[in-house]
Amino acid sequence: MSKLFISYSRDDKAWVYELWRGLRDRAHHDAWIDQRLMPAQDWWEGILQNIETCECFIYIMSPKCVESIYCTAELNYALALNKPIVPLMLKQCDTPQSLKSRRIQYAIVRDDMSLGDTLFTVERALGDVRVNIFQGKYPPPSPLPDRPDEPKPESKPEQISEVYMLAEEAAAENNISLALKLFQQVKEADPSGWGLAAAERVGEIQHENSRNKEYQTIVQMSANSTLYRGAKAAWRVYIQKYGVTYDPNNIAGLFVVPPPTVPPTVGTAYMPSAAPSRPTSLSLMPQPFAWIDIPAGKVTLGGNDDANGGYIKIATTFEVAAFQIGKYPITNAQFAKFVEAKGYEQEKWWTADGWEMRQENEWSEPRYWWDDKWNKPNYPVVGVSWYESVAFCQWLGETSGENIMLPTEDQWQRAAQGDDGRDYPWGKQGDASRCNNNVYGKGIGKTTPVRQYEGKGDSPFGVVDMSGNVWEWCLTQYEANNNLLDGTDVRVLRGGAWYVNNADFFRCEYRNGGNPHGRSNDVGFRISRFK
Numbered sequence: 001m002s003k004l005f006i007s008y009s010r011d012d013k014a015w016v017y018e019l020w021r022g023l024r025d026r027a028h029h030d031a032w033i034d035q036r037l038m039p040a041q042d043w044w045e046g047i048l049q050n051i052e053t054c055e056c057f058i059y060i061m062s063p064k065c066v067e068s069i070y071c072t073a074e075l076n077y078a079l080a081l082n083k084p085i086v087p088l089m090l091k092q093c094d095t096p097q098s099l100k101s102r103r104i105q106y107a108i109v110r111d112d113m114s115l116g117d118t119l120f121t122v123e124r125a126l127g128d129v130r131v132n133i134f135q136g137k138y139p140p141p142s143p144l145p146d147r148p149d150e151p152k153p154e155s156k157p158e159q160i161s162e163v164y165m166l167a168e169e170a171a172a173e174n175n176i177s178l179a180l181k182l183f184q185q186v187k188e189a190d191p192s193g194w195g196l197a198a199a200e201r202v203g204e205i206q207h208e209n210s211r212n213k214e215y216q217t218i219v220q221m222s223a224n225s226t227l228y229r230g231a232k233a234a235w236r237v238y239i240q241k242y243g244v245t246y247d248p249n250n251i252a253g254l255f256v257v258p259p260p261t262v263p264p265t266v267g268t269a270y271m272p273s274a275a276p277s278r279p280t281s282l283s284l285m286p287q288p289f290a291w292i293d294i295p296a297g298k299v300t301l302g303g304n305d306d307a308n309g310g311y312i313k314i315a316t317t318f319e320v321a322a323f324q325i326g327k328y329p330i331t332n333a334q335f336a337k338f339v340e341a342k343g344y345e346q347e348k349w350w351t352a353d354g355w356e357m358r359q360e361n362e363w364s365e366p367r368y369w370w371d372d373k374w375n376k377p378n379y380p381v382v383g384v385s386w387y388e389s390v391a392f393c394q395w396l397g398e399t400s401g402e403n404i405m406l407p408t409e410d411q412w413q414r415a416a417q418g419d420d421g422r423d424y425p426w427g428k429q430g431d432a433s434r435c436n437n438n439v440y441g442k443g444i445g446k447t448t449p450v451r452q453y454e455g456k457g458d459s460p461f462g463v464v465d466m467s468g469n470v471w472e473w474c475l476t477q478y479e480a481n482n483n484l485l486d487g488t489d490v491r492v493l494r495g496g497a498w499y500v501n502n503a504d505f506f507r508c509e510y511r512n513g514g515n516p517h518g519r520s521n522d523v524g525f526r527i528s529r530f531k
Helices: 010-025 040-053 063-067 069-080 097-101 115-134 157-172 176-189 194-222 225-242 332-340 352-361 386-400 409-417
Strands: 003-007 030-032 056-061 085-089 291-294 297-301 316-320 323-326 403-405 471-477 491-494 512-514 528-530
Touching: 003 010, 003 040, 003 069, 010 030, 010 056, 010 063, 010 115, 010 157, 010 512, 040 069, 056 063, 056 069, 056 115, 063 069, 063 157, 069 085, 069 097, 069 157, 085 115, 157 176, 157 194, 176 194, 194 225, 291 409, 297 409, 316 409, 323 409, 332 386, 352 386, 386 403, 386 471, 409 471, 409 491, 471 512
Parallel strands: 003 030, 003 056, 056 085
Antiparallel strands: 291 323, 297 316, 323 528, 403 528, 471 491, 491 512
C-alpha cells in the first residue's frame, strides 16, 4: 500500500472523489485528499504534513488546477521535497513550467476511460515510481526546505474567485473559522469587488452562528423541566432578534398552551372514544410515495471489473426473499416528518455510533436542509448520512408498526435489475436521457424531482430513479457481506448521481462505498419493507 497525496482543483472534485475511492477501496492505497476541510489554524499545516509524509504526489491537471494558488503551492513544495510526481491530464491545459523543467511526463485521462482504466494507468505509473525509489532516485533534500506560507490571493480575478468559493465550501461544512479567514483574505485582495460580497457573507455567517448558539442553549434548557420558564423567556427574546424561521426542533410548539378540555354536560351519556388506529407508512409519507412488490429470486453481484470491490472479488449469486421497496427515493417532504417528530432528539431510533456522531457534530437536520437549491419538497433528500437514514427507517417502522429498513445490497440490485441480467434498470444499453447525470458534461449540476424520469428509466418492476440523481445508501457493509447495524464500517452506495460523468457508474451492478457519517449533496436513500 502506498501513501498518496492527490492535488486537484475543487472544480474537478466529483471525478477526483471517484478516483480517490477507487484507489482506496479497490487498489488499497492510503490516498489523501482534503475531503473534510480542517479548522483554520490546522488547514494549511495539515496539507503540508500530508505532502511531507506521502510516497507519491498525484497531480490532477486541468485549467483550474494550474491556475490555483493552492495546487501550485502544493506542487512546488512536493518538488522541493523531491517527491515522485504522477501528473494526470484530466482536462487539456498548459503544463506548469516546474514540471517541464524536470521533464516529468503526464498521462492523459480520456473521456472514454472507465475508472478501471484510470486506476490501471495510475498503478502502472506507481510501479515505475517504486522501481525508481528502490534505485535511490528520490533522496530527500538536505537540508529540508522551509514550509511555505499559506497562499493568499493577489488581485487576479481567478485567484480571488478561487478563495471565495473555498470559503463558501468551508461555510457549507460549518467550518466557521476557516470560512471567516478566507473571506477576510478576499476582502483584503479585492475590497471593492468580491470583497463586498465577502463582507456580506461574513455578516451573515456571524449572524447565523450567534443565532444557532442561542437556539441550542434554549433547546438544552427546554429539555429540563426546572428551566422551563427560563427557556420560555429566552425564546421570546430569541424570536424578537431572529424571528421564527429557524426552529428545527419546533421549540415554538413547546410553549403553546393547549385549550382546556371541556367536561361533558351533566346528564350526557359518556361514550368512550375508540382507540386511535396506528398510522401506516402510506398515510405518514407525503406523496409521491408507494411500495413496489419485488418477488423472490436470484441476483448476481460482481462479475465485472468496475463492479467488483470490497467482499465482491468474484461473481457471487444470492437468493433474495420477497420484499417491498420504495418506488422513489425518500424526498425532503417525507424526511421532514422525521425532523418534525424530533427524530434528532430520540436516541432510541439511532445506532450507538450514529447517536455519538449526531451529538458530537450537533446534527439537528440534514446538512443542506436550509439550502433552497437542494431542499425542495419532491426532490430527494441529500446531505444525510447512513446513520440518519437508518434512524429515519427505525422511526417510521416504530411509528407504523411495519418492518422498515434500508434495502440490503442484494435487494437493491434485484429491484433494479429484475430477472434478465440487464445492465441498466431500463435495459441493456446506456442512455443518458433516462436519468439525471453528467455524461458528456451535459448535466444540470443538481438533483431533480424524483418523478422527473418516471416512465423513462424505471426498473423492470417499476421502481423509479434507481440510476442517477443520488447515490443511495444500502444496509450492507462494503468490505463484509453482512447487514449489521453496529459499527463504523464503510457502507454500500448504489445507483450513481447527478454529477457522475461516467455511464458505467449507472449500471445495476456498480458498487460504490461511503463512510457512514458522510453527508454529501449527492447521496440520499430509499427504504424497503418486509414481513
